[in-house]
Each structure stands twice: as structure tokens, then as C-alpha cells.
Amino acid sequence: MTRRRVVVALVLLLAGLVANRLALAQDARVDAAKKEGKVVWYTSLALTSAEKVAKLFEAAYPGIKVEVHRTGSQRILQRVMQELQANIKNVDVIHTSDAGHYVLLKDKKLLMKYTPAGVERFPASFKDKDGYHYGLRATVNVIAYNTKSVPPGEAPKTWKDLLDPRWKGKLVTAHPGYSGVISTHVLALVHLYGWDYFKQLAQNRPMLVQSAVDPSSVVASGERAVAANGGDYTFYQVKKKGNPVEIIFPKEGVPLVVSPTAIAAFAPHPNAAKLFTDFIFSRPVQQALADSEGLYTGHPDVTYPADQPKLSELKLLQVDAEELEKRSEEIKTRFVEFFGA
Amino acid sequence: MSREPGAASTPIVLRPRPAWWERVDRSAPVWVLAAAALVLLILLPLAWLVYMSVQSERGGFTLAQYARVFADPRLQKALWNTVVLAFWSGIVAVAIGAPMAWLTARTDLPWSRAIRSLVLASFVTPPFLGAFAWVMLAGPNAGYLNKLYRGLTGAEEPLLNIFTMTGLIFVVAIYTFPYVYIMIANTLGLIASDLEEAAAILGAHRLQVALTVTLPMVLPAILSGFILAVLQALALFGSPAILALPAGFHTITTQVWALFQYPPKVEMAAACSVPLLLSTALLLLAQKKLLGRRGYASVGGKGAQRRVIPLGAWRYPALAGCLAVLACAVFLPYGILARAAFSRAWAEPLTWDNFTLANWSFTFLHSATQSAIVNTLELGVLTACVGAGLAALLAYVTTRKLVVGHQVLAFLTLAPVVIPGIVLAVALFIAYTRPPFLLYGTLWILFIAYLTKEMPVGYSQSDATFRGIHPELEEAGRILGAGRLRVLGEITAPLARSGIIATWCFIFIGVIRELSASIILFTPNTKVMSVVIFDLKEEGQFGAIAVLGLFMLLMTFVVVALMQSLLGRDVMGARSSSAAG
Numbered sequence A: 001m002t003r004r005r006v007v008v009a010l011v012l013l014l015a016g017l018v019a020n021r022l023a024l025a026q027d028a029r030v031d032a033a034k035k036e037g038k039v040v041w042y043t044s045l046a047l048t049s050a051e052k053v054a055k056l057f058e059a060a061y062p063g064i065k066v067e068v069h070r071t072g073s074q075r076i077l078q079r080v081m082q083e084l085q086a087n088i089k090n091v092d093v094i095h096t097s098d099a100g101h102y103v104l105l106k107d108k109k110l111l112m113k114y115t116p117a118g119v120e121r122f123p124a125s126f127k128d129k130d131g132y133h134y135g136l137r138a139t140v141n142v143i144a145y146n147t148k149s150v151p152p153g154e155a156p157k158t159w160k161d162l163l164d165p166r167w168k169g170k171l172v173t174a175h176p177g178y179s180g181v182i183s184t185h186v187l188a189l190v191h192l193y194g195w196d197y198f199k200q201l202a203q204n205r206p207m208l209v210q211s212a213v214d215p216s217s218v219v220a221s222g223e224r225a226v227a228a229n230g231g232d233y234t235f236y237q238v239k240k241k242g243n244p245v246e247i248i249f250p251k252e253g254v255p256l257v258v259s260p261t262a263i264a265a266f267a268p269h270p271n272a273a274k275l276f277t278d279f280i281f282s283r284p285v286q287q288a289l290a291d292s293e294g295l296y297t298g299h300p301d302v303t304y305p306a307d308q309p310k311l312s313e314l315k316l317l318q319v320d321a322e323e324l325e326k327r328s329e330e331i332k333t334r335f336v337e338f339f340g341a
Numbered sequence B: 001m002s003r004e005p006g007a008a009s010t011p012i013v014l015r016p017r018p019a020w021w022e023r024v025d026r027s028a029p030v031w032v033l034a035a036a037a038l039v040l041l042i043l044l045p046l047a048w049l050v051y052m053s054v055q056s057e058r059g060g061f062t063l064a065q066y067a068r069v070f071a072d073p074r075l076q077k078a079l080w081n082t083v084v085l086a087f088w089s090g091i092v093a094v095a096i097g098a099p100m101a102w103l104t105a106r107t108d109l110p111w112s113r114a115i116r117s118l119v120l121a122s123f124v125t126p127p128f129l130g131a132f133a134w135v136m137l138a139g140p141n142a143g144y145l146n147k148l149y150r151g152l153t154g155a156e157e158p159l160l161n162i163f164t165m166t167g168l169i170f171v172v173a174i175y176t177f178p179y180v181y182i183m184i185a186n187t188l189g190l191i192a193s194d195l196e197e198a199a200a201i202l203g204a205h206r207l208q209v210a211l212t213v214t215l216p217m218v219l220p221a222i223l224s225g226f227i228l229a230v231l232q233a234l235a236l237f238g239s240p241a242i243l244a245l246p247a248g249f250h251t252i253t254t255q256v257w258a259l260f261q262y263p264p265k266v267e268m269a270a271a272c273s274v275p276l277l278l279s280t281a282l283l284l285l286a287q288k289k290l291l292g293r294r295g296y297a298s299v300g301g302k303g304a305q306r307r308v309i310p311l312g313a314w315r316y317p318a319l320a321g322c323l324a325v326l327a328c329a330v331f332l333p334y335g336i337l338a339r340a341a342f343s344r345a346w347a348e349p350l351t352w353d354n355f356t357l358a359n360w361s362f363t364f365l366h367s368a369t370q371s372a373i374v375n376t377l378e379l380g381v382l383t384a385c386v387g388a389g390l391a392a393l394l395a396y397v398t399t400r401k402l403v404v405g406h407q408v409l410a411f412l413t414l415a416p417v418v419i420p421g422i423v424l425a426v427a428l429f430i431a432y433t434r435p436p437f438l439l440y441g442t443l444w445i446l447f448i449a450y451l452t453k454e455m456p457v458g459y460s461q462s463d464a465t466f467r468g469i470h471p472e473l474e475e476a477g478r479i480l481g482a483g484r485l486r487v488l489g490e491i492t493a494p495l496a497r498s499g500i501i502a503t504w505c506f507i508f509i510g511v512i513r514e515l516s517a518s519i520i521l522f523t524p525n526t527k528v529m530s531v532v533i534f535d536l537k538e539e540g541q542f543g544a545i546a547v548l549g550l551f552m553l554l555m556t557f558v559v560v561a562l563m564q565s566l567l568g569r570d571v572m573g574a575r576s577s578s579a580a581g
Helices: A002-025 A027-036 A047-060 A073-085 A099-107 A180-193 A196-203 A214-221 A232-240 A270-280 A283-293 A321-326 A328-339 B019-023 B027-053 B064-071 B073-106 B112-124 B127-138 B144-153 B165-188 B194-201 B206-235 B238-243 B252-258 B266-292 B312-341 B358-365 B367-399 B406-418 B421-432 B443-467 B471-479 B484-512 B529-539 B542-567
Strands: A038-043 A065-070 A093-095 A134-140 A143-146 A171-173 A245-248 A254-264
Touching: A002 A047, A002 A283, A027 A038, A027 A270, A038 A047, A038 A073, A038 A270, A047 A065, A047 A270, A047 A283, A047 B358, A065 B367, A073 A093, A073 A099, A073 A180, A093 A270, A099 A180, A099 A254, A099 A321, A134 A232, A143 A214, A171 A214, A180 A196, A180 A254, A180 A321, A180 A328, A196 A328, A214 A232, A214 A245, A232 A245, A254 A270, A270 A283, A321 A328, B027 B266, B027 B367, B027 B406, B027 B421, B027 B443, B064 B073, B064 B266, B073 B112, B073 B165, B073 B206, B073 B252, B073 B266, B073 B312, B112 B165, B112 B312, B112 B542, B127 B144, B127 B165, B127 B238, B127 B312, B127 B529, B127 B542, B165 B206, B165 B238, B165 B312, B194 B206, B206 B266, B238 B252, B238 B529, B252 B266, B252 B421, B266 B406, B266 B421, B312 B358, B312 B542, B358 B367, B358 B542, B367 B406, B367 B443, B367 B484, B367 B529, B367 B542, B406 B443, B421 B443, B443 B484, B471 B484, B484 B542, B529 B542
Parallel strands: A038 A065, A038 A093
Antiparallel strands: A093 A254, A134 A254, A143 A245
């Protein structure tokens, strides 16, 4: 606990220093952002993590508030489109975990072209070639289990293991109709094993939750023994809190989810949005995402906790954003068809 | 219509009205106001709803959406699940509510006043909070009761699984039985004991009396209580979303909500809503018929003697039964919420290590929570003020028969009771996301939804208030020469004050717990507490939900206490049959 506080304090300090330098250099821009007073952030980042990022920004730029609206990726897209239809211009920064959304949003000319400072050195998979959106963070889908309910020797090792009838009634899965992490996961596994995989998984009657964050709390509480998916960072966090949870990186590979962020073309607070976007791609924030949240990032200088595998050590399953967008309806409909809701 | 200057200080004298005054139809403004409100609140949205449900993509008329609703096996299943849920919830609610009402109203059951208050507590508990608490109590593996059961018996299988249709029916029933209870307790309170005694003198056994004399007399109340419970269950969104979705099944309300996902299928949502609307309307019609046929002369007399029936050896078993029901509805859920609010991990034992206040600071520092609390309070106060005022005005006008067609006015005010929250929300969404009224994204659309939803409750409460004030007091004032407004201000208003404040409280409580309409109508800037709780639920933030839930309950009970002290009696007595919503 104290160690984390020290880390947070250091990050705050660093962020403050960096922000100060930036502020001196770009006084005019900060002033403009301050005049706007706030930035509205629709984000699919887990609430606690999103609040932390917001607090860091508010500490670095006093006078500019971050309005965090946290919900699932699919709900964010729904919200953005629904508001647009009613001619409501509310959102500044859109951050979801479904890369397909950005294909759609860019296509509809709803994104502002903006390249945050320092992303040149990010790997290509974190960058949009046209310069509209950039990957803020990444996570991989994993299996996790409760060590009180399942002895380590008996835990499932692969995605296929989950189809074993002995897991009937013992699994939990999150929902691609809510979560972008999960829609990506579903498509990646459909590539690997076809829809038949999910048809069989449904035979094991997993508990259905919405957010990719929720399987971690379900498994931590022991309500279900094994999570059939979910962002590894959420399990990492509950494990760090002392819950009896272990993470498995299945050997067939883990679906990689790079979560993009972009500024809305119609952003009501464009200057604050740019400032915020620069800020969240800065080293201190990216490092904080890695340290206290267990996320992966595209920043080449970020270091990761020793007890977490490096992205380069993992066999990654990647899906194409265009395909994710094209098949989004199919993913949701078929999932509901198999799992019932 | 303003009072003349100095009228209050001058002694009352008879004064001839100017000629123009007599010619003006004073009912006109009332009607204009009522008509405008009606169009805006109900007719326009519902017209849009129906229009949307029969509109094809190319703009022509089509019944294709209805065909799809009834042909799609998934939607069929959702419809069927709703029927099963509503029917059985109604049955269980009657099975719980009817005996409890009889026990507390007619027998020497110990602690019957306390039991009545606890039924009230269950009545005001937001059903989605109850459902959420039962996830922690009876989740098949981590649920507290199941752990206890396993610990005691060493069994492997869970005792209860809340994520089933049975579990859902149970949770819905323990929060809808108060509707049955109120109907029956109030009816029993009106029936004299004469007939029962006559039967007893003629040699009938106690049980025989209950079954052959009392039961037939309260049968209409039982049936209409059943219908009210069914209506509640049909319209619920939160409980099925929390308990049915994880189990992989939909009800019609969750299905309508799911149809709003991107790309939205609003026409389909409309087509699903219309059958729901029709079925609630039919049910209410049935209830009206049942109540209208109330031909029992023995119900409704003044000064009737009611004798207490001794339970004898059954006193304590009966008490235990009542307490068991209340444990399920109140004690256990509140207990587990309190526990989760102060725990790091709700499923772990309550030790010092597990104790934390972090949930509280996290919840109240979260910016969405803060603005949601403000929004909820604003909407609660605004709706309650406007609603109580409007209800009082309408009830006054209709009970005193001040305008032509007052019966129509009363009917229209009660009409929204047939509109389930989610249907109302779909209709409002369609109507107010387009010109001329762009209200989506503002608090006003929520205000309209809440006002419409609460009008029937507010009206019936006010109606009871004004019926209780005999017109002869007002007539005395009029005879002495005071104008209608002065009589209203100096005689009627003071007498009606506590009743109107009670109406205010009812509406306020109804608003702060509203979920099924809010979930469709909110935008990030207009989130309310119930929506934040639902959001947190989707992310599995148990501690924060418990904190917000307790906060919501606290607000509710403060208002209930205020209401009880103002009325100087039990608030449930005044609640009439139109309480669904």
C-alpha cells in the first residue's frame, strides 16, 4: 500500500514537472484549455484506473476538470451515435477497446486528426496510418481461476480446455455486446476454432456478465471458478489486492486488444482534449498505467512489473480492425444466439 | 382571477360579480392546461411509438416489425419468460401478502405494528437493490447463504441459485407482495365482523369462517392485488437485468433495452413495447371490472365492529412466518449491503483486514456519482413539487366537480398507470430526439418521464385527501361570502396540507428509485443514481453499489419518516389501487 502511494506520489511529481515544462512552452494552449475548463472523456478503461488518470491530469493542470464517463466499449459507441443523432455535442475524447469503432467513426468523419506528442516511437500496431487515433493501452485476454476452487494442477491450460464438460456451471464470460475487449477476443477465437468453439462453450452454461472487468470480480469472489476471458490487467489487479486468483496465458495464443483513443471532430473542448490526449501518452502516465494498473502500453520506454510477462514473450492473436468492424453485428448476434442473452 | 387589493383585510361582504365574470367559462384554462400536459406527456410520445412500430425503412406502412417480434424465437422466448415471471410473481405475492394482511389486520399476532412498518420498508426498497443484494446472498457459489449451508451440512450443491427463473420470481415477489398486502389489509379494515361472528355462532370452525365468509368478501381485493403485482413484475427492468441476463435469458424489458444497442433497432423496440402496453392496459381494465363490481354491502360501512381473532397456539408460528418473509425482503438484503459497503472483498470473512472505508470515499469522489446525486435530487424535488401541485389541483377540480367533464380529466390523469416505464421511455425517446421538441440530453426528458409515471400515484393520493375534507366546510365559507380562491386558501389548503406533503413524498420516493425509464433516457450529463448503480453493476463494483444503495435507502427512509410524522398515521393506508408504476 505504502509502496503504491510512493509510486503515485512520484508519478504526480513527475507529471507535474513535465506538465510545468510543457506549460511554459505552450502557455497559450494551456490557457485556451483552461478557458474551456474541462474535458469530457468517454472511456472503457476500468473505472478505478480511469479515475486515477483523471486525477493525475487534474493535478498537472489545475483548473481543467476531467469528466469521466466509464462504460463498456459498445455502449460508448451507442452513446456517441445516439447523441449525434439528437444533435448533442458532448464528448471530447473517445476511448474504447474495439478497434472496429475507429474504422466506423473515421469513415463517418467523426474524428479529429491529431497526433499526440511522442507517439512516433510507438509500434505500428498502436498507430493509425492516417493520424486519427492511437493506442492508449493494451491488454490480452486470458483465462483465470480461483485457487481456492481449483487446485493449480487441475486448472485449464488452453482455450480448448474450457470446453471440457467438467467446467459446466463453473465458468464466467463477459459479453461482446458490451465490451470491446471481448468482441476482439471472440473474433480472435473464431479465427482459431470457428464459431463452433463458442457453441460448445455455451454448452457449459457459463455465467454471463457484461464488462471484461467483471469476470475478475466474479472469480475473485469464488462465484465462478474459472474466467473464460477478460483483460489480464483486471485479474492482475485483483490478484495484487490479495485475492486467490491465478492467471493462465493459454498456449494457443492470447487475443491482443489495443485500445485506441481519439478526439471527436465536434469536440466542444478541443484544446483541453488535445492537452489531455498529449498528457495520457506522456511517459509518466503510460508508466503509471503499467505500474499500478497492470496494462501494456505502446511507449517504448515504459518498464513493466517483474511478475508480468512481456508482450514480446507472449504468442499474440491479432485481429484486423476493418474485419472487426465488418463482423461486429455477426459477433454480437451469434454470441447471443449461443449464450441466450 | 386575482384577488382584489385589500380583500383580505376588509370584512366579508356580499358583492355582486361584474357581468363579464359570469360569462367567462372558468373551466377553459383548466382544460387548456390539462390538454397541453396530456399531449406533451402521453399522446405525442405514444403516437410516435405506434407510428414507429408500423413504419418501414422506406417510409411506408408495414407490419413487418410485429411479424418479426412474434416470429423471432428469441423475442418469443423473451415474451414467454415475461409471462411466466409476471404470473408466478403475482401468485407468490398473493401467497405471501394475503395471509400477512389477514394476520396483521384481524388477529392477535404479536408485533403487528412493527410488521406493518417492515412491509412498508420492503415496499419502498428499490427492487433492483434487492436483486443486487440477493446476488450476494444466494449466488450459487459465493452467495452468503449457500456458503453457510455448505458449511453446516458439508453439501456440495448450492441450496439456492438466484440466477434462475425461480430465483428471479422469488426476488420480484418479495418486493411486490406489499401491493397485495396493502389492498387486502385496507379491505379487511373496512369489513365488519358481524357476518363472521354470525357464522361462528352458527357453529362454524374458525378456519371455516375464514374460508367461507372472510375469503369471499376479500376476493376482489385479492384478485386486484394479484393484478397489481403482475403489472409490477411485467414492468420491472432492474431485477431481470441483474438476475436473468447472467443466466442467459431475457425478459421483454431487457430485450427492449438491448435493442437500443448500436446499431439501434428503435422500430423493433417500439414493436415490442406495444404488446406490453396492450397487456398492461387489459390487466388494468380487468382490475377495474373486479373492483367496480364491489357489491358487498358489508364492505365500507362506518363504525363497524371488528373483533380480534385469537390465534391461540398459532401465534408464534405465524409470527415466525411473517418474520421469515421480512428477513428475505429487508433484514438479509440490508445486512449484506452494509457488509459489502465496508468490505474490501464482499465474499471474504468480515475481519479487520477486510474492513475498509475506501468504498465510501471512492463512491463519493467519483465525478459521475456526484453529478448523479445532484441530478437525482433536482429531479426528485422538481417532479415532486410540480407533481404534487398538479395532482392537488386536478384532484380538487375533480372532487369538487368544478369543470365540465371532470370524470374524463380524472381518467386521463390515471391513464399513465398502464404504461410501463420502459415503454414510456422508448416513446419519449422517439418523440423528443427530433424537432420540434429536442429534449433528449436534458433533464427535462427525465422530468417528463417521471412526472407522467408518478401522476397516477400523486392523483390518487390527492384525491383521497380532498375526499376526506367535507365540502360543507368550504360551503360555509362561501355562504359567508368568501370567493372560491379565498376559501381555497384559508380553509381547504390548511386542511389538505399534510395530505399534499404526503403526495410530495410519495412522488419523491418514486423518482429517486426510478430505473426502467432512466436507463433509456439518460445521457452522461443527466445520469441519475439508479443508472450509476446499474453502470457499476456491469463492472462488478460491489462495494460502490452497496454504498450508493445504502445512501439511496437512507434518503428514502428520511422522507418516509417525514411523511409518517406529517400524516400522523401509516402511509400505506391512503394508497389506493392505482399504485402500479
